[in-house]
Amino acid sequence: MIFGTVHKYGDNVDTDVIIPARYLNTSDPEELKQHCMEDIDKEFVQKVTPGDVIVAEKNFGCGSSREHAPIAIKASGISLVVAKSFARIFYRNAINIGLPIVECSEAVDHIQSGDTVSCDLEKGVLTIENKGLTFSIPPFPKEIQAIIEKGGLLASIKGE
Amino acid sequence: MGMTMTQKILAHHAGLDSVVPGQLVMAKLDLVLANDITAPVAIKEFEKAGLTSVFHKDKIVLVMDHFCPNKDIKAAEQAMISRNFSKKHGITHFFDVGEMGIEHALLPEKGLVKPGDLVIGADSHTCTYGALNAFSTGVGSTDMAAGMATGEAWFKVPDAIKVELSGTLPPYVTGKDVILHLIGKIGVDGALYQSLEFMGEGVRSLSIDDRLTISNMAIEAGAKNGIFPFDEVTKEYLKDKVTSYTTYAPDEDATYSQCVSIHLSELKPTVSFPHLPENTKTPEEFGEIKIHQVVIGSCTNGRLSDLRQAYEILNGKKVHPDVRCIIIPATQKIYLEAMEQGYLKAFIEAGAVVSTPTCGPCLGGHMGILAAGERCVATTNRNFVGRMGHTDSEVYLASPYVAAQSAVDGILSCPLKFA
Numbered sequence: 090m091i092f093g094t095v096h097k098y099g100d101n102v103d104t105d106v107i108i109p110a111r112y113l114n115t116s117d118p119e120e121l122k123q124h125c126m127e128d129i130d131k132e133f134v135q136k137v138t139p140g141d142v143i144v145a146e147k148n149f150g151c152g153s154s155r156e157h158a159p160i161a162i163k164a165s166g167i168s169l170v171v172a173k174s175f176a177r178i179f180y181r182n183a184i185n186i187g188l189p190i191v192e193c194s195e196a197v198d199h200i201q202s203g204d205t206v207s208c209d210l211e212k213g214v215l216t217i218e219n220k221g222l223t224f225s226i227p228p229f230p231k232e233i234q235a236i237i238e239k240g241g242l243l244a245s246i247k248g249e
Numbered sequence: 250m251g252m253t254m255t256q257k258i259l260a261h262h263a264g265l266d267s268v269v270p271g272q273l274v275m276a277k278l279d280l281v282l283a284n285d286i287t288a289p290v291a292i293k294e295f296e297k298a299g300l301t302s303v304f305h306k307d308k309i310v311l312v313m314d315h316f317c318p319n320k321d322i323k324a325a326e327q328a329m330i331s332r333n334f335s336k337k338h339g340i341t342h343f344f345d346v347g348e349m350g351i352e353h354a355l356l357p358e359k360g361l362v363k364p365g366d367l368v369i370g371a372d373s374h375t376c377t378y379g380a381l382n383a384f385s386t387g388v389g390s391t392d393m394a395a396g397m398a399t400g401e402a403w404f405k406v407p408d409a410i411k412v413e414l415s416g417t418l419p420p421y422v423t424g425k426d427v428i429l430h431l432i433g434k435i436g437v438d439g440a441l442y443q444s445l446e447f448m449g450e451g452v453r454s455l456s457i458d459d460r461l462t463i464s465n466m467a468i469e470a471g472a473k474n475g476i477f478p479f480d481e482v483t484k485e486y487l488k489d490k491v492t493s494y495t496t497y498a499p500d501e502d503a504t505y506s507q508c509v510s511i512h513l514s515e516l517k518p519t520v521s522f523p524h525l526p527e528n529t530k531t532p533e534e535f536g537e538i539k540i541h542q543v544v545i546g547s548c549t550n551g552r553l554s555d556l557r558q559a560y561e562i563l564n565g566k567k568v569h570p571d572v573r574c575i576i577i578p579a580t581q582k583i584y585l586e587a588m589e590q591g592y593l594k595a596f597i598e599a600g601a602v603v604s605t606p607t608c609g610p611c612l613g614g615h616m617g618i619l620a621a622g623e624r625c626v627a628t629t630n631r632n633f634v635g636r637m638g639h640t641d642s643e644v645y646l647a648s649p650y651v652a653a654q655s656a657v658d659g660i661l662s663c664p665l666k667f668a
């Protein structure tokens with residue numbers, strides 16, 4: 090069960106602001122997380138606590154294919170990203186590394202920074218706890234669900 | 250139901266007679282690509298998962314282009330991971346300093362991509378090879394690692410947007426202006442989860458370099474790929490590079506989610522203003538924007554024809570004293586040809602600097618980082634906040650003609666006075 094405080098952003102949050110290229114000379118999650126969201130929200134690193142949730146409008150994660158972006162987000166303790174839509178490479182990368190992501194336009198319209206949300210991915214339910222609002226989230230296709238259940242893409246191919 | 254070019258290539262590689270949009274397929278890969286930034290993440294995952302062998306040592310390409318020649322100690326250590334992995338697994342197509350070029354200029358030049366291929370690359374601009382009638386798309390490092398091990402990847406068959414091109418481009422208007430115009434029209438997520446299928450009689454007037462530039466920036470509209478049909482121009486380009494291949498044309502009854510028409514003859518030089526590629530303006534809307542740097546290069550516009558365009562403007566002129574003009578031939582071969590043609594001499598005499606091939610400044614890596622308040626006109630592909638340096642700097646995306654003229658004038662400018 091996912092439970093955390095929301096950090097909300099707008100449209101087209103690109104991978105350059107999630108993890109600027111000047112930090113791509115490393116692939117160590119512990120180093121990357123120190124610069125997560127640095128070019129869009131300088132205070133993010135100080136205020137994020139384990140379990141927190143990122144919520145954004147449309148086209149989250151657009152731009153570069155750098156997997157360092159979902160790696161930095163996951164390493165900083167974020168338990169879920171909710172957006173109206175995701176850029177497709179970011180979407181694949183998040184699933185492949187086991188960072189939960191959810192597309193839910195209606196929920197995004199009702200969520201503000203500082204809200205508390207919970208999410209049960211198995212039941213497909215997202216709740217804004219402090220507002221008492223509940224939304225249903227569509228399930229992943231079964232092939233994608235299988236990757237998630239096996240703990241990421243490489244674990245899933247190794248199991249074959 | 251009829252299929253698009255993209256759908257046909259995916260069906261063929263999945264061993265299916267037909268596919269429909271939304272279907273998930275497991276497809277065989279012809280080529281798997283990564284660079285010095287994305288390969289180390291893939292290699293670590295590959296080794297962490299206990300994988301010991303690659304599916305085919307001739308079908309993996311590793312190019313040390315982003316932070317190479319090594320920009321600092323950490324970058325040097327990252328590149329070393331790729332070097333060691335390539336030696337260990339006998340990777341045929343490992344391109345290091347001296348041989349390397351910017352990956353998406355290098356692979357077509359070397360004949361490593363052919364029509365009908367299915368290519369994934371851990372670099373978002375892998376979509377470039379659609380120009381050659383291939384399906385190619387960017388993925389992350391984990392997908393790349395799995396592809397290196399198995400030679401397969403899963404794909405969701407995309408819906409398609411038909412881009413119908415007609416007419417021919419006016420003087421000083423290029424493939425870059427076509428793709429910036431399209432992104433301005435449909436937005437940075439206008440083709441999200443979809444393929445862009447370029448068609449129409451206007452295609453045949455576009456050179457392969459123009460097509461490579463157009464396909465290269467398909468990702469900037471959110472597209473999975475951007476693909477061109479095969480024609481005489483493609484055939485001529487490939488004749489000394491590859492021998493046998495299969496080409497794919499769309500079915501007459503293929504379906505498209507929408508059709509966008511572009512009359513090439515009506516296009517003007519087009520520039521994307523900060524901080525999104527969709528913020529496009531034409532010369533009458535430029536205003537007077539003082540600039541500090543110009544970058545001509547990248548996987549989008551670092552080919553010989555791009556340097557020729559810059560030469561047409563810069564030859565016999567001087568770069569404005571307040572502007573640093575950085576020119577980066579995309580590959581060693583282009584570098585050499587530009588030297589033989591006299592372009593490099595003209596650039597240096599104009600007061601520009603010419604660099605060894607690297608992605609360098611495009612992503613704010615090295616070789617031309619911007620300070621707060623500085624503005625750059627660049628032939629690159631992204632102008633997000635902080636893309637080329639400080640978060641308070643600005644990048645204006647343009648063609649080599651516009652970038653070179655701006656370097657001379659010291660303001661955002663264009664060769665023909667459209668304004």
